[in-house]
Structures are given as C-alpha cells and as structure tokens.
Amino acid sequence: MHKDPSASITHKESWGTYHMLTLNTPEIATLAAPGQFIMVRTSLLHQPLLRRPFSIHAVSGTELIIFFQSVGVGTRLLSLTNRGQALDILGPLGRGFDLSGDLKGLQAALVGGGRGIAPLFFLANELRKMGADVRIFYGGNSEEDLVLRERFASAGFAPDCSTEDGSYGYHGLVTDLVIKDTREAYAPDRLYACGPDGMLQAVGELAHGLSIPAELSLESIMGCGFGACWGCVHKIRKDGEEAWRKICEEGPVFLAEDVVWRGEDR
C-alpha cells in the first residue's frame, strides 16, 4: 500500500448524484486488484476530517477509476472536483475477491446494488480474462440508479437490470431477479456481490440454497482504512470463532458463509 499525495484527476463523468473520477496514480494503479479500495482525502482542511473509502472500479495502465454516489459532505466535495485537480489517496487497500485457481468456464454471477456496482466492473473484466463466463445483475431503486448500464453493455457485459419502482427492467429486488433466473435455467457456480447489507445477506442465503460459494464486498464507515483504528468491524466467523473483524484489513470481501448478520449473533 502506498500514499499518493497527488493523484491527478484526468477524467470526470457525472450522472445525477453518481460520479466517476479517473485518477493517474501509477504505483497504486499497478498494484490494484478487484475488490480492493482506496482512501481519499476529500478536504485538506479538517472538515470532513477523515478520508473516505472507495472501491476501485477499473484500472488501466497508470490510471484507476472510482465510481461513487454523492450521499454526504465528503462525497459531495469529491463530486465538485474537476479534471486537473490532484487528490491525496492511500491504496490499494484491503483484500479483494478471490481470483485464485482455474476459473476457466466458471459461471460467475455478479450482483450489484446501486453504487455497489462499482467494484464489479473491475472484477468482471478480470474474470473474463481468466476465462470465466460473467453475468451482471444490476439493481437500483429506480432507473436513475442504473447509470452504468451502457458502460457495462459496451464492455460486453450487458447487465440484467431490476428496479424497485419498476421504472426499468425487472420490477423488484435484484436478488429476486437472480433467484428467478436460477429457477429457470441459470446455474451459476459462484456469486459475487456488492451493495446494501440486506442485499448481501439475501445473496448469501441464495448461495447457501444453491450450495455454491458467494463472495460479499462489505461497506462501512472507516477511520483509517489500513487496520489501525479498529473502527470498521463486522462479525465474521473464522476457524469456528465469531469475532469483530476489520473490514478494511481482512475484507472488504468475505465469504458469505463467514459473515454473521445482525440477529444471527449468539
């Protein structure tokens, strides 16, 4: 992991509250793996004080892309940055998706909810390079949330979409769309998901029902992003023991079977 105090913004795109920034950051970009994240300082003053975590959306040469939604002060400030400005970032951080072993012919289902679609573009590209057969399930509250539809389609990953208000694609939750397809003819070998906790929990249950593994990328408020503050914990089972484990260091990607959701706590 590195600190790059001046990762320059080389490209910016916005769709409503969603934004995409391309950063030139050679050391970090060349080390990055799907599922890892960076911590970005959104202000050089003390407000907001802490860096904000963003999963890595794509990597190309010395550049990496983040895709995010403006939901608070930090992300709003970041959404106001422009090409030519430099950002102070740390990365690549955390443990990403498991791409070890022979993935040739693997039927991979990638499930993204809202801004949680961010890391799945990077993952889809890497999985395809390794010979996997990738399908994207992309859900949102309404059509305005599915801003990366065309980007995925033009990369050859035309997504199956769902909206909760029925304004585009399947009317309902993205996980119900995946369930519907698996009941018909689709038989994924592995699920990969990033999105709200409820969605991740449902993906985990689906994987359990299908007796296949699922990898979930968890989101959390983070103090530091590199394991020093112990602020971003989630209850994780490991070696038969449940404990609060750091999302930034042991995750953000965990096997669904290891993730303990609220209510399951003992």
Next chain:
Amino acid sequence: MTDLSVDLGFCVLKNPVIAASGTFGYGLEFQPFLDLNLLGGFVVKGLYYDPRPGNPPPRLFETAGGLINAIGLQGIGVERFAEEVLPKLQGLEAAVIINVCGDHEEEYAMVVDHLNGLEGITAYELNISCPNVKQGGRCPAMDPDATFRIVKEVKKISRRPLITKLTPNAVDITGVAVSAQEAGSDALSLVNTFLALAVDAESRRPALANVLGGLSGPAIKPLALRMVYQVAARVSIPVIGMGGITSGTDAAEFLIAGASAVQVGTANFVDPQATLNIISELEDYGRRHNIEKITELIGTLKI
C-alpha cells in the same frame, strides 16, 4: 538546525513527537507508510491481559473537526502481543511504550508483570482513562483516590517507567494529576478522549452502538491545551500533551503550554504520515524562531 531531542528524565526521545495509543495500531500497521525509527516514540494499542472482543459497530462517528469512537479496546491480549508483535518491534530507535489496561487493579499489575521480563519496551502508559469500556463512561482516572491506588500498585512491581494517562472527564484533572505524581508516576499523558454522544435525529437513536463514545481530533485542541497548561503548573513530573494535534505549530503550542513532549492521535488516521509532517514542521518552527533546543519552548507561555 534545532535540536529536537527531549529528556523525560527516564528516557531521551530523539524528538518530542509520539504516536498516541489507539491510533497507531501495534505500530506495524504504519510501516508501509513511514520508518518508525524517525519518531520520538509510539504507544501501542491498549493491552488487557486477555484478548478483548471490543464493542459492536457502529464504533465511529465523525463530527465537526472531530471523531467520536467507541472501539472498546478490542485487542489481542498480552500473550499474543508478546509472541507475535513485540519481536517485530525490537531494536527501534523510537521509544516503544505499551498502553496497559485493566478491569481492576490486579489486571494492570498482571499485564505489567507479564511484560516486565521482555525486551524492547521503553515505558508503560497506564490507561486508566478510556471512556468506552464501562457503563456511562466511568474510569479510574475520574477519581484521585482510585488513580492513586492503581498507580501505587503498578509502580510497586513495574521494572519500567510509568506514564499515567489522564481523562479530561474528571471533575478536577489537576487533582488527579497530583495524585498520580504522589503515587510515583514518572510522567503524565493527557488528555484521553472527551466523553461524548452523537444522536441520529431521523431514528432518534444514538449514532454509536455503545451509546457514548470519546471525542478526539482538532475539535478538542483548545480544551486539551487548557488542561495541559493547568496540570503542568501543578506537577513537577513531565507532562506529555495531546488532543487534536495535526501540525508542527499545534505541537509547539502544547510545548509552550507546559508539555515536555506530545502525542499525535486522530491525525494518524487522516494521514498515516502525520507524525513525520509534524516533526518536520516543528523543525521549521525552530528554524524560524532561532531555537537551539526545542526544550527551550517548554512552559514558556507569556502571561
């Protein structure tokens, strides 16, 4: 060039900048970002005798210029620390200070007893001031008598210098400081976090699972400075000041107010190289003010 070294009586630091407990992990987490040898010292995360599970999340809440945390001293316990971490902290030029925790007097002594025989430790910092482990944020450092008892007990068996870390949540921090000194503490560090509450108005629920937490960061700096100033005026042992330091100027302010060294906490999260920046800014400060030795600054507030 300004000589940044400071003598705390029981050890000489190459500069007065120490990374604060709870914000610096076990030190190792920062090695990708900085050379630990460049620091005056660092205090590792609070250690109980046994591993501690910590509090449920959410554990963090950001406020204007500050951070409220309720981590609950999650940690690996003294045995794993001795086996897995301490061997990697040997031979450093920086002072390695162990933050010692306990649920009761005996546990503090047990931790110190376990560490006494091990190499590579400069001093113990007695954590009697964490607001996140007991109901209502209570801790021994809120009370001069409880402070006296624990310091006295640990001092009896400690083979190393003892720094007592004080809470700003005491009614009279100077009284607690005097008690710690009388019980034999070799130095004081202050302040720990301010007991705080964050409310989510939408849900009418506390923002932290622990309900109460401890506030740190630039927001608390003037309060911390005031306490360092008052305590330094009352005790003769060295005071290590902390609370919201993010720059060399901030560090200089604490020295001027009476601190002999400083600790840097929350700033380590914002920038893992914060301590290094503070050291170099302190050097700049010394150059600008033609200061030969940084110790010339200590307690020089002109009233």
